[in-house]
Amino acid sequence: MKKDIGIGLLGLGTVGSGVAEVLVTRADSLAEQAGLSLILKKVLVRDVNKRRSVKVSTNLLTSHPEEVLSHPEVDIVIELIGGEHPAKEYIEQAITNGRYVVTANKEVMAKHGYELLSLAGKHNADLRYEASVGSGIPLISSFQQDLAANKISAIHAILNGTTNYILTRMAQEGLDFASTLKQAQELGYVETDPANDIEGIDAAYKLVILSNLAFRSKFVPQDVYREGISNIAARDFLYAKEFGYAIKLLAIAKRADDKVEMRVHPVFIPQDSQLAKVDGVYNAVEVETDLAGKLVFYGEGAGALRASSAVMADVLAIARNIYRGVNNVPELRLNQRVTVKPMSEVTTRYYLRLNAPDRPCVLAQISQVLGDNSISISSVIQKESDLAAQTAIIVIMTYPAEEKGIQKALKQLRQLPVVNEVSNFIRVEV
């Protein structure tokens, strides 16, 4: 019978420090719940001499990954260094060494999830990743277990707190993207290289992870159509409001028959929808299912404490299995029929903002181009004529149309002499 459960930690950054702190400060309560004490045996850091606020004994620190991955007393390896490499290789090695693994790494799970879970299955080593999506919001376990009997038809989710914070501030204060981003960076809400958040890369990783659970598939980030939020102007929020919409960066996955469309891009969503009301750094995931109906999960999707809740849930689940001497590695059961629907076949409504000379027949020519591509207009507003420049802003909302058609129309509109500029183009979800 084991006396305790050994934990090896890879990374002692924000989340790593949070997890280490929880392991130390609530050791008694965790032991009570796990059946055995959880003991931190070794921690991989880049610099063992760096001063740290978290109280981890310096003789636990090492800069040699092997000392964690092959430590004879480590049962569970927690990977919190992030990024694709060498995190992926560490996880592989831990599994191959017969360790259980808990990770918060969305990039690795989105890019290599199927491969790693298969490897884990082969070695009877549970690989858990609750913290990789929505931090402390119970999503992975809900998809794996609670929704198991359901057919999932759609996921609409706000999965990136940074972009949601920026869009919320733009909406509330009428600010432009660049200045809002700058403020968010000054407040420390955005990393030095903001592309991962701003361009929707982070949200796409998370969408892939949820979609693979929802549709039992092995999608990768390249399967997701992706657009960021940097093109959104203050005036787009004004028009959105006028039409009764909010602007959010949504991660969307929809299944029709065996085709799944996955996309991350800014959308207009009705102001009174639940996702429209998710403000600031909060995340929310709306799931449409056939048995359970529509479910919404809501909470903070980032932060050391939030992530440590999910990491520790995974650690406790594994620890309980170790204590009971059982193995609980879920089998991967792929649905081989499911394929990716190309973006060109996706159908949505569209919002178009154009800049055009303020003269007769402009709208007629624009409508003609749209009509030629089977796109019907549901409403138009034309205003803010610039008398000096003699230009007008034309805002068009369309009925549902295929992406293929709209892209062709956009190209034609850009070439139209009566169109100065296609200023923006945002999809509408209803």
Add this chain to the structure above:
Amino acid sequence: MKKDIGIGLLGLGTVGSGVAEVLVTRADSLAEQAGLSLILKKVLVRDVNKRRSVKVSTNLLTSHPEEVLSHPEVDIVIELIGGEHPAKEYIEQAITNGRYVVTANKEVMAKHGYELLSLAGKHNADLRYEASVGSGIPLISSFQQDLAANKISAIHAILNGTTNYILTRMAQEGLDFASTLKQAQELGYVETDPANDIEGIDAAYKLVILSNLAFRSKFVPQDVYREGISNIAARDFLYAKEFGYAIKLLAIAKRADDKVEMRVHPVFIPQDSQLAKVDGVYNAVEVETDLAGKLVFYGEGAGALRASSAVMADVLAIARNIYRGVNNVPELRLNQRVTVKPMSEVTTRYYLRLNAPDRPCVLAQISQVLGDNSISISSVIQKESDLAAQTAIIVIMTYPAEEKGIQKALKQLRQLPVVNEVSNFIRVEV
């Protein structure tokens, strides 16, 4: 090695028929997920000759509980007859017979949960009850597993769809309670005896189940302070709105130190709070935790399909364990320190609606009584004077005060010559 997993069903009512239908119509997909086929072996019904719309072979039906509970090929007994007796005894017998049990029975789990889970532990038989609270919303598993490392400080929840539907209609249409209830009954949303819903009994059962998970305790329904919604008048909604509040029947559990207050009663909650926006038959559970922060779970809390999602999640979890030959019965780990805080010690704000003669000094005397009991007034509106009867309506919002003091004050106000009537009294949650 087992060839299939035998299911015994107790009850073929609304939820039972839904579960039977799912078992039959998606047998292939369930088998794929469980690793083994799930075969319905026997179904307990009251009348085997009754015509039913669900396609269950009549030779599976029996009116003798023993034929399900002791059926040699039944591995999992699903209890869906509801009510306390004989459901509790059937569950006990199934466990004692070494069967796994899945139940949707909130009454049995609220009243006898600890006893039954202990019995199940003794027999190494998993007893699962995800459908007992919030139907298809993943609550039990989230509390058991995902929040395991957290300290939970508060639960605020809308757990009864019927009362939320009635309150939503009253708020939206200015109707009185009696007529709204009648309409809801005509639409089939309320059972013949509405007391279970209207008086908050159903919500209290569910709150006990969640509280026992959140605080690792063995509370029973008597530990919950409970008031129903039948006293709420159309004009209470008007005043609520004027003060910026919505009226909801909330189930509330809060922990401070080792004392837990549990209560189900109508409350004023800020109009812009998330729970205020939960309309119609939807349920929502807001949980405050130290690590994961604030989480909200939202979905439909009733209906045959919704419940069958949760029941089948439990069945699949057990089936996977049977397939893998492991036993996964969670140990009960009570926190012995936690006790119930008496309602008299609970502190909230209050809304009071009084009817009084329309003459000077009335408000002075009322304020005096409140002040004598250490209750401070935050705002007052006096209006709608009835000129003929010379009476006025006085609405008072207080600052936080102890229930003990407010109850004493209410008694004194009722005896005050200048008060015709204490018309209503609703607690305020902020």
